Amino acid sequence: MDADLTLGVVAHRGGLLVQRPELTVGVIQAVSRTSGLTVEVIARQPLDRRDATQRQRDIRLRRDEPVRVAPRRLLPDHDEGENLRLGWLDQAGHARWEYGSTVWSWSGDDHTGSDGPSWRCICVLPPMFDQLSLVLAWPEIGFEETTITIPLPDQATVEQGTTSIWQAPVDALPVTTPLTDHHTNDHLPVRIEAGTVIAEPRVLHRSDHAVVALTRLTAIGSALSIELFGAATGSLADTLTAEAFPPAHQWEGPSLAVVRGNDALWLGAQEATSSGGDHSFVAVQEFATHRPEGDTLDLIVAWPQAGLPNVLVRIPR
Known part of the structure; x- marks a missing residue:
């Protein structure tokens, strides 16, 4: 049955996972079902407070240094991603990268606003129980690959809570x-x-x-x-x-x-x-x-x- 038509068990109640100058990443919610684990995340970049004149001035003065690209350790040398990548580690420690079933992005406010660019994604992972090793990566903006261990409900709890x-x-x-x-x-x-x-x-x-x-x-x-x-x-x-x-x-x-x-x-x-x-x-x-x-x-x-x-x-x- 489609996950949308099935109630599951809340596996993660939300909260910030990563807070770095270049990016914050938080979980909105994770829901565990017998058919899979649905994880919804939001990534936010900081707002650029400079107006167009200031940005052009910094470019002329060479103050805009290129962003240092983060190394790829778990990501393949080349992939099709353009935003935050989300994956999980299998029992052998290999990263399994997922592409969101639903993705939203927003370019952010202008320099007078309050919110920078943001990216929201829903990923459906295979059925998982007890523990998840979640992997995050966005090398193009200098965001280092990060692995976060998240406790999950056990299989019996998920089976009991999965209902049409x-x-x-x-x-x-x-x-x-x-x-x-x-x-x-x-x-x-x-x-x-x-x-x-x-x-x-x-x-x-x-x-x-x-x-x-x-x-x-x-x-x-x-x-x-x-x-x-x-x-x-x-x-x-x-x-x-x-x-x-x-x-x-x-x-x-x-x-x-x-x-x-x-x-x-x-x-x-x-x-x-x-x-x-x-x-x-x-x-x-x-x-x-x-x-x-x-x-x-x-x-x-x-x-x-x-x-x-x-x-x-x-x-x-």
């Missing part, structure tokens, strides 16, 4: 208290890799042909980053696919609100992707919000376009 999203328990409750709706972009973008995952993946809402799952809940200081996954099958999936792509452009994925008192604060997705075809449709959305007080996060989840009405979900944190 169509069969997993559903955490939905009826909405019994009247709530006042508000629509808000509640929080500025956050550095997800600096946070900690505080909940296991779970199914929040489901019908015979549509399902919504929480695939990540990360706390970053006073903020929360929430990732929702929606899937549909059959003729419903065909309808959603037709609405999501040209010429309609009318698709909306699952909706999410945070409950605060008697208010439901509906969040706008900060990132959203979707794909569909062959009676299958999937959508992934990321939301950010202020972290509420208390030990429980109350959410309202719905997907009107897929026939899923409002339900209440209470997630212990």
Whole structure:
């Protein structure tokens, strides 16, 4: 079964792995399933504070020295990589390099901003248990090859926690208290890799042909980053696919609100992707919000376009 349609066990709850002047690398989350280990990372380069005039001046004065290329020890002499390379060591100590199934990159702000270039990748490694020797390399910017040992869940734990999203328990409750709706972009973008995952993946809402799952809940200081996954099958999936792509452009994925008192604060997705075809449709959305007080996060989840009405979900944190 496709990993997207299977809940797994959180194998790494996120955090920075490497902090160097030329690059920081952090894990957003790693999830272990019987089918493989999914690792999502973000790499960030520093922001160049010089404007165009200053850069040209430094070039004329030869202050821009060439970047020292880091030596290749585990990487082959030549490869097709252009950004951070991610791999793992097998039992013989040989590096097995992976190319991300999903990759995003951003060139960064101009010199007056706050964020430099960044690169985000999801890699699916073979099934691994107990321990992972993760290898990182980016020789072109002088980033030395780095091996980091990460503990992983054992095989029995992963087998027990690997469940189809169509069969997993559903955490939905009826909405019994009247709530006042508000629509808000509640929080500025956050550095997800600096946070900690505080909940296991779970199914929040489901019908015979549509399902919504929480695939990540990360706390970053006073903020929360929430990732929702929606899937549909059959003729419903065909309808959603037709609405999501040209010429309609009318698709909306699952909706999410945070409950605060008697208010439901509906969040706008900060990132959203979707794909569909062959009676299958999937959508992934990321939301950010202020972290509420208390030990429980109350959410309202719905997907009107897929026939899923409002339900209440209470997630212990």
